[in-house]
Amino acid sequence: MKEKNNDNTNKKHSIIPDFLKIDFTKPVTARQQLAVMITFLFVSCLLFTIVYVVQFFSGRQDQSKTSAPDKKNTPAVVEESIPEESEAPVRTRITIETINAEELFGETKTELRYFDDVYSGSLILVNDKYSCRYEGENVEDISEDANDKYSFAEDGILLDSRLVTPLNKMFEDFALSCGEASIVVKNGYVSYEDQEETYNKEPEDESDCYEMERITTAPGHSEHQTGFAFDLDIKDAEGNYTGYDGQGLYSWINDNCGDYGFIQRYTDDKSEVTGTDGKKWHFRYVGMPHSDYMVSDEASLEEYIEIVKKYSIDKAMRIEDHSGNGYVIYYVEGDPEDLTEITVPAELDYEISGDNYSGFIVTVRL
Ligand SMILES: [Zn+2]
Known part of the structure; x- marks a missing residue:
């Protein structure tokens, strides 16, 4: 129991x-x-x-x-049509070969330049040390010749006429690679007088990088005076400017601009050389193949000109850009007292640019 x-x-x-x-x-x-x-x-x-x-x-x-982004910072147009990240390009460094250019050219001729001509050309170096004496002689309103892959922030933005073709091509290729986006050229040529007017002005908005660039650059020392420099901005679907930081898909432009004759003139890692903090939105035209070399070898314009100055016509630099085009580049010291004689090929295309302080850089397309 x-x-x-x-x-x-x-x-x-x-x-x-x-x-x-x-x-x-x-x-x-x-x-x-x-x-x-x-x-x-x-x-x-x-x-x-x-x-x-x-x-x-x-x-x-x-x-x-x-899916709930900050509308102020993210352009809606871009969200819909463009992949999040563009692939970082693999750029191999460009090798320099030293050659006797006179022998290579065969027949040559002589170009004469005044010393004042060192202050003009697409390779002029404008920075804290060297002011710009060139008043954008070739600038014009290029908006009528621009394609629909970018626009201009306002009427009357002036740029050197040589920029229109490479700008059109660069933004066309950007659209093909990354999709449509509202890229805006915000600033182009700025005269000395306009620089004087804005220098040291009280900023209306200290977070406005474009305004701060104008306020902090001493008159005559802005690259915008050359007509070869421009700033980029981005417009969102509501028409608001969101600022250009070269990040995400836009890094394509900063990484590939060297293929079109452009460089991001001020990078963070070269601020000690350029004397200017990194400015992702500020681009400068220097032409091919100089831009390709500078972007691939991460050389600032200051450093690049120092490299080029080591080469003369009998010991010239021969390089090939990433598209396989060959060039010969050499430097000729300017004569402050007399006309400078510059030997150039009789049969090949060439360009002569001043460096803005002491001489001339000759670029020959092979
Ligand atoms: Zn700028």
């Missing part, structure tokens, strides 16, 4: 059903095998459901974070 009571108490407190209580001293019945299998399946399904539900809700949370 006592034993029977104990048995009843055990049955009352047990949560395991009778059919799962297997006595391993006895053979397992078919009913017990089936019960174990059903229980195993039930527990598996339960675990699977829990894992699925947890993943579903965490996924929804992540999506809500990315």
Whole structure:
């Protein structure tokens, strides 16, 4: 009687059903095998459901974070049509070969230049040390010749006429690689007088990088006076300017501009050489193949001109750009007292640019 009571108490407190209580001293019945299998399946399904539900809700949370961007900073046009990141290009360094250019040219002729001519040309170096004496003689409103892959922030933005073809090509290729975007040329040529007017002015908005660039650049030392420099901005779907930081898909422009004759003139890692903090939005035209060399070898304009100055016509630099075009480049010291004689090929295309302080850089297309 006592034993029977104990048995009843055990049955009352047990949560395991009778059919799962297997006595391993006895053979397992078919009913017990089936019960174990059903229980195993039930527990598996339960675990699977829990894992699925947890993943579903965490996924929804992540999506809500990315689908509600800050409208002020993210252009809606870009979100819809452009992949998030453009692939960083692999640019091999350009090797310099030293050659006797006079022998290579065969027939030559002589060009004469006044010393004042060192202050003009697409390679002039304008920085804290060397002011710009060139007043953008070739500047014009290029907006009528621009394609629809970029626009201008206002009427009357002037740039050197040589920029229109490479700008059109660069933004066309950007659109092909990354999709359509609202890229705007915000500033072009700025006269000395306009620089004087804005220099040291009280800023209206210190976070406006374009305004701060104008305020902090001493008159005559802005590259914008050359007509070869411009600033980029981005317009969102509502027509608001969001600023150009060269990040994400726009890094394509900063990485590839060297293929079109342009450089990002001020990079963070060269600020000690250029004397200017990094400015992702500020681009400068220097022409091919100089831009290709500078971008590939991460050389600033200051450093590049120092390299070129080591080469003369009898020991000239011969390089090949990334499209396989060959060039010969050499330097000729300017004569401050007299006309400078510059030997150039009689049959090949060439360009002569001043360096803005001491001489001339000759670029010959082979
Ligand atoms: Zn600028």
